[in-house]
Amino acid sequence: MRLRFAPSPTGPLHIGGVRTALYNYLLAKKNNGKFILRIEDTDQNRFVSGAEKYIQEALEWCGIIPDESPFIGGPFGPYRQSERKHLYRKYADQLIANGSAYYAFDTPESLDSKRKEDPNFIYGHKVRMQMRNSLALPEAEVQELLANQTPFVVRLKIPEKESIAFSDLIRGAVSFQGSDLDDKIILKGDGWPTYHLANIVDDYLMQITHVIRGEEWLSSTPHHILLYKMLGWEDKMPHFAHLPLLLKPSGKGKLSKRDGQALGIPVFPIDWVSNNDHFDGFREKGFLPEAVINFLALLGWNPGDERELFSLSELIDSFDLKNVGKSGSRFDIEKAKWFNQQYIIHKEPQELAKLVLPILKRHQIDADLNTAIAFCQLMKERVNLLEDFWTNGYYFFQPVENYDEKMVRKKWSIEFRPIFEHYLSLLQELVEFTAEKIQALTNEFMELKTLSPGQILPVLRLGLAGTMKGPAVFEMMELLGKERVIERMETALTDFDNMS
RNA sequence: GGCCCGUUCGUCUAGGGGUUAGGACGCAGGAUUUUCAUUCCUGUAACACGGGUUCGAUUCCCGUACGGGCUACCA
Numbered sequence: 001m002r003l004r005f006a007p008s009p010t011g012p013l014h015i016g017g018v019r020t021a022l023y024n025y026l027l028a029k030k031n032n033g034k035f036i037l038r039i040e041d042t043d044q045n046r047f048v049s050g051a052e053k054y055i056q057e058a059l060e061w062c063g064i065i066p067d068e069s070p071f072i073g074g075p076f077g078p079y080r081q082s083e084r085k086h087l088y089r090k091y092a093d094q095l096i097a098n099g100s101a102y103y104a105f106d107t108p109e110s111l112d113s114k115r116k117e118d119p120n121f122i123y124g125h126k127v128r129m130q131m132r133n134s135l136a137l138p139e140a141e142v143q144e145l146l147a148n149q150t151p152f153v154v155r156l157k158i159p160e161k162e163s164i165a166f167s168d169l170i171r172g173a174v175s176f177q178g179s180d181l182d183d184k185i186i187l188k189g190d191g192w193p194t195y196h197l198a199n200i201v202d203d204y205l206m207q208i209t210h211v212i213r214g215e216e217w218l219s220s221t222p223h224h225i226l227l228y229k230m231l232g233w234e235d236k237m238p239h240f241a242h243l244p245l246l247l248k249p250s251g252k253g254k255l256s257k258r259d260g261q262a263l264g265i266p267v268f269p270i271d272w273v274s275n276n277d278h279f280d281g282f283r284e285k286g287f288l289p290e291a292v293i294n295f296l297a298l299l300g301w302n303p304g305d306e307r308e309l310f311s312l313s314e315l316i317d318s319f320d321l322k323n324v325g326k327s328g329s330r331f332d333i334e335k336a337k338w339f340n341q342q343y344i345i346h347k348e349p350q351e352l353a354k355l356v357l358p359i360l361k362r363h364q365i366d367a368d369l370n371t372a373i374a375f376c377q378l379m380k381e382r383v384n385l386l387e388d389f390w391t392n393g394y395y396f397f398q399p400v401e402n403y404d405e406k407m408v409r410k411k412w413s414i415e416f417r418p419i420f421e422h423y424l425s426l427l428q429e430l431v432e433f434t435a436e437k438i439q440a441l442t443n444e445f446m447e448l449k450t451l452s453p454g455q456i457l458p459v460l461r462l463g464l465a466g467t468m469k470g471p472a473v474f475e476m477m478e479l480l481g482k483e484r485v486i487e488r489m490e491t492a493l494t495d496f497d498n499m500s
Numbered sequence: 501g502g503c504c505c506g507u508u509c510g511u512c513u514a515g516g517g518g519u520u521a522g523g524a525c526g527c528a529g530g531a532u533u534u535u536c537a538u539u540c541c542u543g544u545a546a547c548a549c550g551g552g553u554u555c556g557a558u559u560c561c562c563g564u565a566c567g568g569g570c571u572a573c574c575a
Contacts, residue, residue, distance in 0.1 A: 006575090007575085008574080008575045010574080010575070040575065042574090042575080043573095043574055043575065045574085046574060046575075104573095106573095108572090108573065111572090111573090115572095119501065119502090120501065120502060120571090121571095122502085122503095122571080151573090153573050168505095171505070171506090174504075174505075175504090176503075176504070177503085180502075180503050180504090181503085182571080185572085185573055187573090188573040189573050190573075192573090194572095194573075194574080194575085195574075195575050196575095199575090214569090215504095215505070215506090215568075215569055215570095216569055216570070216575090217569090217570090217575090218504065218505065218569070218570075219503070219504055219505090219569070219570040219571075220570075221504095222504095242505085242569095244505085244506075244568085244569095245568070245569075247567090247568080249511085250510090250511095252567075252568090253567095253568080254568075254569085295512095298512065298513085298524090299512070300512090300513095302512085302513060302514070304514085305514090305523095306514080306522080306523050306524080308523085308524060308525095325506095325512095325513080326505075326506060326507090327505090327506050327507060327567090327568085328506075328567080328568060328569095329511090329512065329513090330510095330511060330512075331511095332510095332511045332512065332525070332526085334511080334525060334526060335511070335512060335524080335525045335526085336525095337525090338524085338525055338526090339525095341537095341538095345537095345538070379537095380537095380538095381536095381537050381538045381539095382536065382537045382538080383537085392536090392537095407535095452534090453534045454534060455534095456534085457534040457535080458534065458535070460534095461534080461535060461536095462535095465535095467535085467536085468535045468536065469535065469536035469537075470535070470536060470537090471535095471536085471537085472533090472534085472535090473534070473535080
């Protein structure tokens with residue numbers, strides 16, 4: 001079994017594209033087959049530099065690693081269509097020779113004006129004999145045009161009486177009438193093939209067995225099937241499966257770059273930077289690749305039971321096209337965040353620390369690994385995104401920026417001051433500054449002064465973190481260390497006095 | 501407009517001729533917790549509409565509505 005993902009390097013890979021790649025990858029791996037990455041760069045006008053590298057990096061971040069690609073090669077290379085240009089022409093010629101395709105000399109301008117006078121204009125059986133092509137023009141004229149290097153395209157001659165039916169692995173029976181179809185261009189004026197030709201030739205040559213692609217290709221599938229027949233490759237035709245599209249979180253239409261901008265949600269796997277725009281990806285927003293993959297996999301597919309959390313290898317085991325839905329899925333960032341939270345919670349603190357260290361560094365904090373590990377251990381159940389480690393826990397690394405004044409006023413009263421000063425002096429004498437010892441000391445102290453936890457703990461929390469949210473206060477104190485705890489509490493008590 | 505595809509809680513979805521239509525996210529409430537979060541429990545909420553077929557349709561068929569895709573010398 002051989003599957004491919006065949007993007008065009010026209011910009012950053014959309015998250016929907018990642019899902020398509022993922023499904024191809026999963027099906028290939030499940031069947032011990034190969035997953036191939038092929039770059040479809042036949043449109044020179046739309047080429048965007050950096051896009052190809054982006055695709056490679058994005059897939060790598062997601063863990064979707066091709067067995068054959070332009071970067072690592074393989075037995076069916078090259079894997080970039082621009083490097084295969086010489087291959088396509090002969091198949092176009094073959095189709096002309098057997099009467100399945102023809103030369104067309106119409107200028108883009110003449111086609112434009114045809115479309116203007118008839119919005120339903122289709123370059124097909126009804127009009128082809130009125131156009132300037134090798135079917136309508138006398139043979140001698142055609143030869144002359146060709147000899148004079150007149151620009152031409154090659155069009156597929158669609159048999160209008162034929163009904164093209166096929167079984168889509170996701171949608172079941174789908175059929176089209178030849179009479180509705182247009183004579184698609186397969187070779188452009190610049191000598192490059194269009195998607196339709198290049199795609200079929202390459203899938204055939206690369207022995208692709210299954211084509212899983214977006215629903216936007218469903219309407220050109222009859223052309224592709226016809227191409228297989230006309231080229232005599234019908235018995236080698238792959239199975240087709242058309243995926244429903246990803247829809248925007250609310251409102252109409254499919255998920256777009258604009259949604260990312262408007263809603264502040266990532267629509268790309270990793271960040272995209274070019275001279276005129278910059279988009280953060282899931283990676284930059286603090287998502288774990290495992291979470292993104294898991295979320296994406298479940299957007300349109302289900303395992304058939306009620307499991308939700310899947311590693312990549314579990315996805316490989318469970319994946320089946322039978323369980324892919326037919327309707328488009330809305331992109332819900334809240335669910336994505338939930339997956340992320342789950343993965344953060346289940347990740348080892350040492351693994352997390354490796355991801356959190358660079359975030360701390362961005363905030364000019366140079367923490368050592370052990371501190372970062374302890375920090376992650378304390379915080380991991382309290383974050384959704386990686387960046388939350390900083391926003392919700394910055395006070396472990398620098399002074400409190402602001403206090404929750406409302407809570408301070410509620411919990412603090414100026415006459416508590418001697419009590420806390422006493423408490424701090426006891427802390428000062430504590431030899432082993434561990435959560436356990438601090439807790440023992442605190443309990444003893446509360447008993448001595450007949451204080452309740454509610455009177456002392458919130459004040460400590462507020463003083464050390466500025467907020468009521470956070471890890472267990474004794475754990476917090478241990479990680480902060482004696483010096484910082486005492487110093488921070490002393491300044492806090494003064495601040496509190498000023499607030500109340 | 502034409503062609504093609506689709507439609508179960510707000511969202512992701514399971515199911516399928518007779519079910520209290522199940523799960524998850526979210527939201528609400530509760531338990532645990534010194535706080536927050538986690539965890540656990542409870543609640544909230546859906547078969548687009550109209551005709552058939554049938555003893556019986558959410559499930560099958562046909563329409564309608566709505567949504568999506570395509571309709572380029574783009575992929």
